[in-house]
Amino acid sequence: MSSSPFPQLLKRANIATYDPLITRIYTSTPSSKSQHSDWGLKFAVPVKKGPRYIKFNSLDAGPGVNCDWRSGEREARFIQAWGNGTVRWTNEDDVPAYIIKRAPPPSATGFSADALVEEIYPDQEGNDSSSSSASSSSSILDDKIYMKDIEIMTEKEFENYLNLIRSNRKSFLKERLNNLPNSISNSLILPEDKTLIHLESTGKTTQNSFNEFQSNLTKLELKDLSKNKLHSNSHKTNGLSYSKQPTSTIEHFVSDKKGRVLNKVSRYDDFSSSNNRSNRIGGGNNNNLPWVIGLGGLTGKTNNQNNRTTDFNNNHNSIEQTDYTRTKNINDGVGKFKINKAEMSSTSSPPIVLALNESKYTSHKLTGGRFRQSLANQPSPLDTFKFDIDLSISSIENDSNSEPLQPGSREWVASETKISNYNNLLQNGLGGNLGGPRIQRQQGEALERLQRKQNTQDTVQRLQKILTRHRDQNKDKNGTGSS
Structure with missing residues (x-):
């Protein structure tokens, strides 16, 4: 061969x-x-x-x-549910940085060590060596970058790759010292200043320099005619759509999937912001906390917005949680949900397994015991990604608003009871803008509603007293007439 x-x-x-x-x-x-x-x-x-x-x-x-x-059951079932191309999965590389929601760094409120790190800029007025190195680095960045993937290496391949890195340590140090600007290179007086440890600790070796170094080693191997090993080009290996996302929203497919409501998001969850007051008011299902939806083997969340708790036409309030006791209707919580955003990212520190010969957990000498490593226990590709799905409720299964129900059936009675309960709330003065945005409320509206409710209750009590008195008088007349 x-x-x-x-x-x-x-x-x-x-x-x-x-x-x-x-x-x-x-x-x-x-x-x-x-x-x-x-x-x-x-x-x-x-x-x-x-x-x-x-x-x-x-x-x-x-x-x-x-x-x-x-x-391969997990991957096959996942592709069957999501791999038809109707859902446009996005990556953090495809989304602008100002749109991505990230938690504030720990250094936002405390001391940051970035101020002590010196940023290195290319020397525009440097010597010929610096200009040539800059041109060579730009040509490498403009061209395709080929790098080896550590995760797919075997133990022997990884050991050989480490030996290759160690053998080129001196050339990498020499290249980094030559690429430094004159102002920084003149400040490196002591011998210990011209080491990789010092350059790394002071921020003079960036991530691009590491990538260029590994890319150059891989390119040398690709150009070698005596090598018969095949290498794959650098390409996007995550996501389910390999084409670029269209700029127009009209080109997107209508993505409605059938799912089931699992439960409400806890107000103590990280999703609920501590500054959002609407998430801390109310309890049970009568609040604006988003629902957790299970569909296609994944879980998503409905959009969090201000909804009126007395608006029975709103699907967010009409849908019910899944009855895990199975004593009621088994279709509770089942509906169709529109996918507003589907993001797949691998920034949540995916597990990377490095099996070395020196490791006591993966040594060939261990033929058994609790430290034996099995191929079935290795992480699956689905375990290395984080899924973020935003949903909105499109329709509810067996809902009176979406499908005509047979009069007298269980679904018809349940829906009529639900609507009548909401109508009673509206008649009792608990309707209006209860739970809606505060900007739409009117001053004195709640007090006026409370007074109207109290007057209605007083009127009903007076009518009941009059009817009771009239009933007693009729009984007395009937008693005297019979005697």
Whole structure:
């Protein structure tokens, strides 16, 4: 294989190749699995009792060839629910920085160490070496950047990569010292100042310098004609849409999915801001806290806005929570929800597993025990992402406003009772703008409503007393007449 020119031709060909960064899920017919153990690979994989979908780390796996298959049910079910292209998933790289909601850093209220770090700017009036280094760095940044992925490396590949980094440590230090401006390089007098530790602690080595260093090493390997290993180009490996998001909202698909209401967001949750007073008023379901919706194997939240608690036409107040006791209608909380925003990001510190030979947890000497590492316990690609979905309620299942109900049925009686309860609240003076925005309230409206309610109750009591007195007088007349 080393003497064949096919790997070099395939490496430089503009055709689609197998990308190990993208998870590949395999399935087969029940007869092929039970009779021939055929999954469409080179070798038969006997899986008598197992999942319907499996995934492999090596396409040449088979009996006796390290057949390390794992279940692919999670990825397959996720693609079936969300991979039809109707939902436009966005990433933090595609969204402007001022739109992304981030928690304030700890240094916002306290001391920040960024003031002690010196920012390095390119020397426009420097010597020829600085200009040449700047031009070389700009050419690297303008061109495609090829870097190796540590997460897909084996133990041996990772050890070899570390040895390669250590062997080029001196050249990296020399390059960083040559790229420094003259004003900073003249201040490095002592020998310990010209070390990587000092440059890193003082902020003179940026993240771009690390990326350029690793990219240059990878490019040297790609240009080597004696190498037969295939490498994948740098591309977006997260998300479910590989095309750019359209600028016009008209081009978006209508994305309504069926889901179920799980519960209300707790006011003590991080989602509820401590400064939002509307989140601290009220209790139970009669508040404006968002709902937690379960759909497609994920959970989302409804938009938080000011809604009138007495407005029964509002789906936010009409929908009910799922009855987990199953004593009532099992369709409570089921409806269709419109997806306003679907964001997928990997900034929540995804788990990265580095298996070294020196580690006591992953050493080959450990054949058993509680520290034995299994391939099934490794993190799944779905565990490395954070999903943020904003929803709005489109319709409610068995809702009287969306579908005509049969008179006399359970759904019809329940909906009529609900509407009559709200109408009673409106007649008793508890309607109006209760729970709505304060700017729409009128001064003295609540007191006037309370007085009207009190007058109505007094009138009803006086009428009841008059009727009781009239009834007693009729009884007395009937008693005297009969005697």
